[in-house]
Amino acid sequence: MNIWIFNHYAVGPNSSGGTRHYDLSKELVKKGHSVTIFASSFNHQMLREEHLLQSRSKYKESNYDGVKFIWIKTTPYKKNDHRRVSNMLSYSDKALKIAKRQSEQPDIVIGSLVHPFAAYTGYRVAKHFNSIFYFEERDLWPQTLIDLGKLSEKNPMIFVLGKMESFLFNKAKRTIVLFDKAVGYVESKGIAREKVLYLPNGFDTGRTANALSPASEVSSVFDQLSNQTVAIYTGAHGKANNLDVILNAAKTIRKKEIPVSFVLIGNGPEKERLMKRAFDENIQNVYFLDPVKKEMIPELLKRADVGLLPLSNSPVFKWGISPNKLFDYMGASLPVLLLCDLDGTPVELANGGKVIKNNFEEEMVAFFETTEKDDLIKLGANAREYVEENHAWEKLALKLEEKMTEDLHTKSM
Structure with a gap:
């Protein structure tokens, strides 16, 4: 199957940052699947341009262990201000346009909520290609913002984010969560338990x-x-x-x-x-x-x-x-x-x-x-x-593959 992942902050090897989707994708590639990760070329961890420095290109493609990365040039930033918001919006806008121009078509699209715009982009791409959409809620937005004291429950932004979260829950064939008890959180939002997949972070045993x-x-x-x-x-x-x-x-x-x-x-x-x-x-x-x-x-x-x-x-x-x-x-x-x-x-x-x-x-x-x-x-x-x-990635990849195969089979019937 052909799997596309939209994760703004994804990184590949020889970099600094979270490698969740790279590690997971390597195992899926070993099983014969094709995986493309759409990520920003600006490294969120190091706060610097990593892949398109002094380049006028809007994006570039790289391949690591069979995993295809599409690095998208986005607005640089140094702290949590308006430029970081611009970075998020530029990723989402460009990722959508670049994805639509691809010659191939995905079977399954995963939109990862490192921020809501990235996950929403995944949904729009899936809709464009009539693909199955998975929503990965890595952080429980907007609840995390409330619990960390960053925003009040009465803040208008919380209302908007809550609506977006609910929209993505309902549009997704499955919602992926990283925390075991978060299955109950998604269920409390009116989503059937069988539509929620607990897929925690893992460890590359060959690292x-x-x-x-x-x-x-x-x-x-x-x-x-x-x-x-x-x-x-x-x-x-x-x-x-x-x-x-x-x-x-x-x-x-x-x-x-x-x-x-x-x-x-x-x-x-x-x-x-x-x-x-x-x-x-x-x-x-x-x-x-x-x-x-x-x-x-x-x-x-x-x-x-x-x-x-x-x-x-x-x-x-x-x-x-x-x-x-x-x-x-x-x-x-x-x-x-x-x-x-x-x-x-x-x-x-x-x-x-x-x-x-x-x-x-x-x-x-x-x-x-x-x-x-x-x-x-x-x-x-x-x-x-x-x-x-x-938490071995090969076991977690098998768990995800089983659900994807099941959903593709159901769609084709």
Whole structure:
């Protein structure tokens, strides 16, 4: 079958950002299907043009492991302002026009809600070609915006987004959600349970074999920490990522002379402030590194002992969690320290670390004071076993393929 995916922020190999659709598509290609991903050439994670720098072309095509990417030139931006909105609108407008000019026709179109305009573009393309439309609601817009306190329930934008969400729910043959409890959320909107597909983020079990060695300046940091327990965080440095609690714990751990160091890899609007705070407060056991290519992450995780995921306390997590970095940690056999007031997380189900629901600083300090290296290894092995069984991309791709085949068969009858 021919599958098209509209994900504004999708990235391929040798880049920085979420590779959900690339990883999923690789497995679908192995099964004999054709997959095209329509994405922006401007990298959202690094905030820079990545594929069409100094080019007048409106788009270009690339192929990675059989997965076709169409990189679409969009408006650049540096922060969440009107230029980012322009970036979203330019992607949606251009993606629709470029898709309509393709010589082939998709059987199934997936519109991914990294923002509503991208998902709506997927619907319009599916309608144009009379294809089956799947709506992937990765974030529960507008509910996420309310739960994170970004917008009030009475804000007119919430009303508009709610109408768009309802429209996409009703137009989709299936709605894909990444959180286990989000099935109930979609059901509460009047959508039949059998139309909702739970397809969480996954782990590429072959990623380690294809890993790239990190740059020498990155390796040198880990070389300095060879006699330490290394706790690592990879990802965005924003307010929602709650990284101050890591600095709080690191400060206490340093005072207690516990041999633990913290490595934070990534970028974001809070990074400069966090670095200044670490300098001003003399928190010398925290190291900040720039974002690295996804293919370098496995080698860096191999040199760490614990993965950190300090989620902010927000009602949005009542629907479940599925961060890419969580499965990267677990797949690398790292135990995870997870701050999250939620039962039934992958960490808990796997017995692959520790879930801390409150007093994160004190609990983290206690964890490192009382947990031996052998214990960390056992917890990490549990995490890896769980990921292989429940989140391997080949298994998730099979689950999606079965539903697609069923829907195409029904359509042809």
